[in-house]
Amino acid sequence: MEWETVIGLEVHAQLQTTSKIFSGAATRYGSEPNTQACAVDLALPGVLPVMNREAARMAVKFGLAIGARINQRSVFARKNYFYPDLPKGYQISQFELPVVGLGQLTIEVNGEEKVIGITRAHLEEDAGKSLHEDFHGMSGIDLNRAGTPLLEIVSEPDMRSPEEAVAYLKKLHELVRYLEICDGNMQEGSFRCDANVSVRPKGQKEFGTRAELKNINSFRFVEKAINYEIERQIDVIEGGGKVVQETRLYDSAKDVTRSMRSKEEANDYRYFPDPDLPPLVLDDAFVEETRATLPELPDAKRERFQKEYELSHYDAGVLTATREMADFFESVVKHAGGGAKVAANWVMGDFSAFLNKDGVEIANAPINAEMLAGLIKRLQDNTISGKIAKEVFEAMWAGEGDADTVIEKRGLKQITDSGAIETVIDQILADNPDQVQQYRDGKEKVFGFFVGQAMKATQGKANPAQLNELLKEKLKG
Amino acid sequence: MYRKTVAELASALATKAVSSTELTQLYLDRISAHQELNAFITVDADNALAAAKVADTRLAKGDAGALTGVPMAHKDIFCTDGVLTTCGSRMLSEFVSPYNATVVEKLHDAGMVMLGKTNMDEFAMGSSNETSFFGPVKNPWDTTLVPGGSSGGSAAAVAARLTPMATGTDTGGSIRQPAALCGITGLKPSYGRVSRFGMIAFASSLDQAGPMTQTAEDAALLLNAMAGFDSRDSTSAQEEVPDFSSQLGHDIKGLKIGLPKEFFGEGLSADVDKAIQAALDEYKKLGAEVVEVSLPNSSLAIPCYYVLAPAEASSNLSRYDGVRYGYRASEYTDLVEMYERTRAEGFGAEVKRRIMIGTYALSAGYYDAYYLKAQQLRRLIAEDFKRAFEQCDVIMGPTAPSTAFALGDKSEDPVAMYLNDIYTISVNLAGLPGMSVPAGFDGNGRPIGLQLIGQYFDEARLLQLAHQYQQVTDWHQQLPEEVA
Amino acid sequence: MIICPTFTEAVRSNAMSISVDEVKKIAHLARLGLDEQEAQGYADSLSQILGLIEQMNAVDTTGVSPMAHPLDMHLRLREDAPTESDQREKFQKVAPSTEAGLYLVPRVIE
Structure with a gap:
């Protein structure tokens, strides 16, 4: 039988605010345990939540970027369950009325475009962490992360292959970083993904029973976990069994998914509106002010790069993959006074290679846009050849100064006599x-x-x- | 001296007729002489005397405020930095709060001297003070009777003049009902008027703190110090805070008092009814007009409340899990057992009962029938008041259907206990200000309370009406013989 | 208005019943340990209280918008700035069990 896969993704993006969503504690990553857990985060008796404006602004920014409806009245609800990393015994989240309603994202797989629906995006607070190292058979609880703002972005079950899922996830990742609402660091858990996966005989309308895959925190694992899960489900069905609706954990070391038995009890979260938090009402001014802060989005930028700089679809895609890269490229072209194609080749080529090699960010690179533009100018006015340019570039990277200084000092000026x-x-x-x-x-x-x-x-x-x-x-x- | 009101003590302090240290010692002595009332969970003599000393210095220097040096007590629901804060529960029986509630901070900043923390029903769930882990409070008028609840310790302490005033909280009547049963003045302000920050939550959309005093004049003074916007409480009202004392002396000629006919039906004890009618006659003499109004949905306030309050409480009390503070069971084999034992041993029967009702009402399949339905009824109840206030300036009636009952009488019968709050609960559901003032005694010498209900943020009007009444009556000045 | 004792009687006569098994289920959701005898006791008192609550059905609330807050207020938003400093030592003084700055609990199994 031919099978079709149906995938929906739930992404938790940590919003990069400086303080928590409902308290004034800092959100810095990697601090000593429980030094960033204030009275509110610890759920001491009597404490109350007060909402961070920036978190609301970032959610709206995201909503506007995916062309979604902004619910100008949304409600915070309590999701009740007991877990040691959840200090209040409930998570403040949004249930019936999320801040961001239906939107969409266009992905590209094998040169074909496809629109993926985004059902909703809602604000909620992150939980703390349980550390399972051995404390005499006990677990240790660190609540520094508790209360960090999250935007949970829920897609429609619109993806039909692991490749589409990865493309969607990458697109979302690119977008939240463009918007500067999430640093996208998957290792540190700032951008986390759960996948709902099911299979059905091709042509069947109804969805199959889905499993929720947790703990897939890299693009590679998303693909591998889903692939494993598809095969597992097909094996179950073809072996005469039934897929059980459950939560499964992806084990990257063994490349398998396994059932989370401890979550077996049907959860009854008893959602209800949080009486400590009146409805979040965002007026037109708030929405419009936020709209005004939207940067040019990746798709628009790509298109413009193709037109304005006469770049190929591929090159424009590479250069607009991050906002930093795109800004750097444009700055080089501006300083060089043209030469977009040459600039593109340098930025995508040696410059990117050196960034990777040294593991540095554009902002901290030893060569800034003006310096690279200086090099390109000397190439274009024939002061140096392409081959010499590479030597000059390396010297600039090593800190020998700008292009003219290196050319002068090393006597690299081209012989044109x-x-x-x-x-x-x-x-x-x-x-x-x-x-x-x-x-x-x-x-x-x-x-x-x-x-x-x-x-x-x-x-x-x-x-x-x-x-x-x-x-x-x-x-x- | 102990018979004096806060206003009188403040002026005695100002004129140096007495020092704060002397006053503080006087009340500490009275507290220890009347331990049989069990009104206090914690008496903080050392800190109180130290605070009194500071107050005396300020008084001597002449930089004292209106309340500087006046002793007071906090209901043990308010978090006090460095002082035991138990909420009447075994769960917090050893919890020393690491921070202050806003109300505690405000009264401290006003220079008041905290004598200690008063006994209360566990997590404010009760109408008789019998659910306290620290044992029941006795009514100073008759120690075989309950003082009412949940602010029973505060009410008994003020009634016995173990403190000139105390703070209380009111979720369904917990200031007004014990005030009525102990013969003192109690004010529950409008929801949002006083910050809830640091006040241990029972039902967040209903809880409100207020003063429990001998007189309306004192209540106004205290509300001046307690009220105000607090950025740490998202439900705190950004409403202008008037000087609540300024309107006290105004006459009440022409004011319209609404009597909800539903408050005077079957179930109201004859003595209470008689006392309320007599109080209304006084008001008429003072020039007020009495009109009948109707609150047709008020009979549903109790069912509605016993869905909403437990639902919120079930969630609010989930944080007591033995992980970060509070009681933890000593024996368990795994995490779930640790939770279940900690909470089974740390909470008393009534608290557990309400957690279970609330959990049930919110659980899948019941939410619409119970929780949503109750929220809709809440709207109808609030709208009843809105309509009634189109016809009157204030609503009056009994605070409780009967006077204080005997300890143990209703403690095994939750439903009978819940019905005590039949006249007070709808006020919390609507979020309106309400007050109870002493209005006489029944045939057995048990105090009766008159309830006043006002428009949103119209506490000044309630205080004015109560004060005018207290100018022509002396119920509020009477003291139980035992403690006189 | 219907008030005690008639009211109480009326409530009791048509009391909703909640079973011991349901009580156990709710108690587990709320993480309240119960023994058999307690479960029976709660089944009785909860049934009585549910009977009281069922009185709500006397009123038709079709189309009435639910009221979650007593005041028709909107959420106030605060500026995004850290205002809290580290108070771990003070906060952990009241903790039942800590080590290396962490709160200790029986092993969390996933």
């Missing part, structure tokens, strides 16, 4: 009479040999175009 080039050529031709004869006998491949010799003699500084021209002339005899 025809007299000087001719002198070099004459010497080479005189030293290699055999090769000259071969060339003149029609063996044109030897031409490269002369170019190499000339470059060697000028330490690569001879202007390549001029060299070619003069060489051809002289060889004619």
Whole structure:
């Protein structure tokens, strides 16, 4: 039988506010345990939540970016369950009335576009962490993360393959970083994903029973976990069994998903409106002010890059993958006064390679946009050749100064004086009479040999175009 | 001296007729002489005397406020930094709060001297003070009787003049009903008037703190110090706070008093009815006009309340899990057992009962029939008041259907107990201000309370009406013989 | 108005019943340990209280908008700035069990 996979994703994006959603504690990652858990986060008797404006603004920003309806009246509800990392015994979340309603995101898989619906996005608070290292058979609870604002983004079950799921997730990841509402750090858990996966015979309308996969915190694991789960479900059904609706944990070490038995009890979360928090009402002014802070979004930027800089669809995609990269590229072009294609090649090529090699962010790179533009200018005005440019780039990266300083200091200025080039050529031709004869006998491949010799003699500084021209002339005899 | 009101003590302090240290010692002595009332859970003599000393310095320097140096007591529901805060529960029987409630901070900043923390029904759930882990409070008028609840310790302490005033909280009548049963003045302000920050939550959309005093004049003075917007409470009203004392002396000629006919039916004891009628006659003499109004849905206030309050409480009390503070069971084999034993041993029967009702009402399949239905009824009840206030300036009636009952009488019968709050609960559901003032005694010498209900944020009007009544009556000045 | 004792009697006569098993289920949801005898006791008193609550059905509330807050207020938003400092030592003084700054609980199994 042919099977079809149905996937919906729930993404928890930690909003990058400086304080928590309902308390004034800081949200910094990696602090000493429980040093960022204030009275409110600890749910001391008598404490009360007060909402962070920035969290609301970021949620609206996201909603506007996916073309969603903004619910100008939304309600915080309590989701009740007991767990040691949940200090109040309930999580403040949004249930019936989320702040962001239906929206969408367009993904591209194998060159084809597909629209994925986003059912809703709602604000809620994160829980703390249980550490399972051995404390005499006990677990340790760190509540620093408790109360960090989360935006839970729930997709429609619109994806039909693990590739689509990954494309959607990457697109979402790119978007929240563009919007500067989430740092997207999956290792630190700032961007987490759960996947609802089911299979059904191709052509069947009804959905199959789904399993919820948890703990898939990298793009690679999303694909692997879903693939494993699809096979598992098909095996179950084809073996005459039934898929059970349950929560399964992805174990990346073994590349399997396994049932979370402890969550087996049917949860009854007893949602009800939080009496400590009146409805969140956002007026038109709030929404419009937020709209005004929206940056150019990835899709729009990509399109503009293709048009404005005459870049390929692919190049425009690479350059707009992050806002930092796109801004850097545009800044280089601006400083260089043109040369977009050359700039694109440098940014995507050596510059990106060096960033990766050294593991640094654009903001901390030793070469800034103005410096790279300086290099490109010297390439374009023929001061240096492409080959020399690489040497200059490396020297700039190593901290030897801007392009002009390096060129000057290292004496890399291209030789464009025809007299000087001719002198070099004459010497080479005189030293290699055999090769000259071969060339003149029609063996044109030897031409490269002369170019190499000339470059060697000028330490690569001879202007390549001029060299070619003069060489051809002289060889004619 | 102990018979004096807060206003009188403040002026005695100002004129140096007495020092705060002397006053504080006087009340500490009275507290220890009347321990049989069990009105206090914690007496904080050392800190009180230290605070009195500071107050005396301020008084001497002349930089004292209206309340500087006046002793007081807090219901043990308010978090007090460094002082035991139990909420009447075993769960918090050893909990020393690491922070102050806003109300505690405000009265401290006003220079008041805290004598200690008063006994109360566990987590404010009760109408007789019998659910306290620390044992029941006795009514100073007759120690075989309950003082009412849940602010029973505060009411008994003020009635016995173990403190000139005390704070209370009122979720369904917990200030007004014990005030009535102990013969003192109690004010529950409008929801949002006094900050709930640091006040241990029972039912968040109903809870409100207020003063429990001898007179309306004192209640006004105390409300001046307690009220006000608090940025730490998202339900705190950004409403202007008037000087509640300024309107006290105004006459009440022409004011319209609404009598809800539903408050005077079957179930109201004859003595209470008689006392209320007599009080209304006084008001007429003072120039007020009495009109009949109707609150047709008020009979549903109790069922509605016993869905909403337990629902909120079931969630509010989930934080008591033995992890970060409070009681933890000593024996357990795993996490779930740790939770279940901690909560089974840490909470008393009534609290557990209400947690279960609330859990049930919110659980899948019952939410619409119970919780949602109750919220709709709440709207109808609030609208009844709105309509009634189109015809009158204030609503009056009995605070409780009967006077104080004997200890143990209703403690095994939750439903009978719940009916004590039949006249007070609808006020919390609507969020209106309500007050109870002493209005006489029944045939057995048990105090009777007159309830006044006002428009939103119209506490000044209630205080004016109560004060005018207290100018022509002396019920509020009477003291139980035992403690006189 | 219907008030005690007639009211109480009326309530008791048509009391909703809640079973011991239901009580156990609710108690577990609320993490309240109960023994058999207690469960029976709560089944009785909860049934009585539910009987009282059922009185709500006397009124038709179709179309009435639920009232969650007594005041028709909106959520106030605070500025995004950390205002709290580390008070771990003070807060953990009242904790039943801590180690290395962590709250200790029986092992959490996933």
